[in-house]
Amino acid sequence: MVVIVGNNNLKFNVTKIEVTPGQKIHVQLRNEGTMPKDGMGHNWILLDGDNEAMPYAMASVSARDVAYMPKALASHVLAFIPLLGPKEVGDVTFNAPTKPGKYPFICSCSGHSMAGMRGELIVK
């Protein structure tokens, strides 16, 4: 299991996860922040390609009403943990992509990924 902590600093404590193609992975996100869920909550969104993080983050800014997960880009989401408020914990279990490469993960809440709340799943 990979445990990722997010807090008020707008960073994930884990920014690199290395897996083998198709490996089953359990990711747990812990929001150890103290700020309100709306605007300072954290989620974990794994995207399907190296170039998808920025467009997803940009679209998320205006997707506050759907917990910062823009529906138009849902097809790019490989796995996710929905928005967590302070002291909440979320889990997801999924199989890594079978194609080797880098897959970005971000917190899509209110521009957090631009501030540094992002990382990479590396399949090799």
Ligand SMILES: [Cu+2]
């Ligand atoms: Cu966040």
